[in-house]
Amino acid sequence: MTEANLSIEQWGMFELALNGPAEGNPFQEVRFSAHFSYKHRTIEVDGFYDGDGVHRVRFMPDVQGEWRYRTQSNVAGLDGKEGGFLCVAPRPGNHGPVRVAHTYHFAYADGTPYKQIGTTCYVWNLQGATLEAQTLATLAQSPFNKIRFCVFPKHYRYNENEPERYPFPCLSKGGSRWMGSHAVDVREGWRFDFERFDPAYFQHLDRCVARLCELGVEADIILFHPYDRWGFATMTPEQDERYLRYVVARLAAYRNVWWSMANEYDLITNKSMADWDRFFRIVQESDPYQHLRSIHNCHDFYDHSKPWVTHQSIQHSDLARVGLWRSQVRKPVVVDECCYEGNIPMTWGNISAREMVHRFWLGTAHGGYVGHGETYLHPQDILWWSKGGVLHGESPPRLAFLRRLLEEGPTTGLDPVEGVVRGLPCAGKPHEFYLIYTGVAQPALLEISLPAEERYRAEVIDVWNMTVTPGAIYSGRVDIPMPGKDYQALVLRRVME
Structure with missing residues (x-):
């Protein structure tokens, strides 16, 4: 059983503080660590001296369930301390490392x-x-x-x-x-x-x-x-x-x-x-x-x-x-x-x-x-x-x-995509999403090659003025009008039937 029903959220922090030696140089003379175990897994974690005779070890549990720990030290008062805690679901906003x-x-x-x-x-x-x-x-x-x-x-x-x-x-x-x-x-x-x-x-x-x-x-x-x-x-x-x-x-x-x-x-x-x-x-x-x-x-x-x-x-x-x-x-x-x-x-x-x-x-x-x-x-x-x-x-x-x-955009991130446009960087996820950035160029028209059997809705983005202008739906090899200004982007999102 866990001690006093202690619960720690997943990817939160469990901390154990024990009183031990303060004399001499405990930063170097005291060795202190702990093994944290969940079912068949055991993770060794180094402790540290935090001044005033306090020695700490911190642990971030990554799996929900009951964890047990046991300390190891060259100091008898810090060695062999056992306990446990229950790792519970993470709170909103905690997605882990x-x-x-x-x-x-x-x-x-x-x-x-x-x-x-x-x-x-x-x-x-x-x-x-x-x-x-x-x-x-x-x-x-x-x-x-x-x-x-x-x-x-x-x-x-x-x-x-x-x-x-x-x-x-x-x-x-x-x-x-x-x-x-x-x-x-x-x-x-x-x-x-x-x-x-x-x-x-x-x-x-x-x-x-x-x-x-x-x-x-x-x-x-x-x-x-x-x-x-x-x-x-x-x-x-x-x-x-x-x-x-x-x-x-x-x-x-x-x-x-x-x-x-x-x-x-x-x-x-x-x-x-x-x-x-x-x-x-x-x-x-x-x-x-x-x-x-x-x-x-x-x-x-x-x-x-x-x-x-x-x-x-x-x-x-x-x-x-x-x-x-x-x-x-x-x-x-x-x-x-x-x-x-x-x-x-x-x-x-x-x-x-x-x-x-x-x-x-x-x-x-x-x-x-x-x-x-x-x-x-x-x-x-x-x-x-x-x-x-x-x-x-x-x-x-x-x-x-x-x-x-x-x-x-795509949850997996934007990767370079070849063949959609010439002379400008394009990143996205093929058959789903494309981002084309004009940078210092100021084209009034972009020649775009899209899969002929797929349909994409265009959005023209002014990256400085933070505007998004919806455009038409396109397929295949097309000319898409642009503002003829620098620092623009064209986003093409696939329209699913």
């Missing part, structure tokens, strides 16, 4: 299609309660169902404030020296105890991931990045591994987690390709639920064909290459960074809203998914791309419009 589906697309564990419209807020979670609450409120009203953000704090222009806490106990803080009109960080001034963690820092990260889960937003968690003045990017291999296992033990039981090994991994010069391969394997073997795994480039692509990579996370401005990347690797393509809507001096952060929307549609029409970011100058340097807050740009409502179209 996102998985790869149909080779190039995504779906939740219950089969519900997931159409990615993501955004980036690198360190929104390190800005204090007021701004973090504002970011969550903005996300709740946005089209974004995924957000990329970092575990570690980030140092970059427009993001030079210190976080309230650090992931490791801080032994001494760095400073700055002045050269001309600029302050230069003294990196050597920072000293941390990399042999243990600051539980309060990670408890706050837990709460951020949980709040995103409540909003139905996937948390694409960036484990490493190069924009570092504290030394987090230059830890030893042993410290790197201990950090990865700790983060996975804490966060893997949240159903909305994705793992990104790094943002712009190729700019972290002290890590080799073998290091990145090792990080992937550590995360893969530590995560009982096999959440999605990726790595993000600046210039040079990681080899996404490696078996531990679930999908391609790409930085590139040419969305017409999505089809090539799909065919080369045969995994979903997510162009998480295609440049950002904004007006900062850097060329990667000053494209127009119209261009951002264009790149989303172009990537979609080539069978991929695209990510958003926003970098408008702000008197307090509160740029969405880094700190969150509120959105100022014009692309989000138009991305919401695209998301609705995708969610109304």
Whole structure:
């Protein structure tokens, strides 16, 4: 029997907290895990030390029914603890973790299609309660169902404030020296105890991931990045591994987690390709639920064909290459960074809203998914791309419009389709749905080849003005009139008799 009739929803979280040793270094000296069993299945889950003598293990049940657990530890007071709970039906809105589906697309564990419209807020979670609450409120009203953000704090222009806490106990803080009109960080001034963690820092990260889960937003968690003045990017291999296992033990039981090994991994010069391969394997073997795994480039692509990579996370401005990347690797393509809507001096952060929307549609029409970011100058340097807050740009409502179209389209996703139109990208599901995007072209007529025995209703879409103009029904080889304007799409939906 389960204890006190405890029930946990499917893909929810069961947590066991036990009091144990606090002296010495329990992060390293205490081994703590649990085996969770359902009928013939047994899953081993690593626990973690959460400070103040509390040791926790978290588990996400994926099957309804009675689960039992038994703990293992090198500490007698933590070893051999047994119990159970009943896994019940998920609540509305809980569809489980996102998985790869149909080779190039995504779906939740219950089969519900997931159409990615993501955004980036690198360190929104390190800005204090007021701004973090504002970011969550903005996300709740946005089209974004995924957000990329970092575990570690980030140092970059427009993001030079210190976080309230650090992931490791801080032994001494760095400073700055002045050269001309600029302050230069003294990196050597920072000293941390990399042999243990600051539980309060990670408890706050837990709460951020949980709040995103409540909003139905996937948390694409960036484990490493190069924009570092504290030394987090230059830890030893042993410290790197201990950090990865700790983060996975804490966060893997949240159903909305994705793992990104790094943002712009190729700019972290002290890590080799073998290091990145090792990080992937550590995360893969530590995560009982096999959440999605990726790595993000600046210039040079990681080899996404490696078996531990679930999908391609790409930085590139040419969305017409999505089809090539799909065919080369045969995994979903997510162009998480295609440049950002904004007006900062850097060329990667000053494209127009119209261009951002264009790149989303172009990537979609080539069978991929695209990510958003926003970098408008702000008197307090509160740029969405880094700190969150509120959105100022014009692309989000138009991305919401695209998301609705995708969610109304084929459940299996849009794949490139040849032979329907020449010279323009076309994606869809043959004999059911076709999406043709004109981009910067402005045809007044499109020559379309449809199956002669099938009938399709046309809709002309203005992707900027968010209008849908119903058209006639067509079959076979036909000429379909268009507005003669750029940034238009033609959708053809099969009419079933």
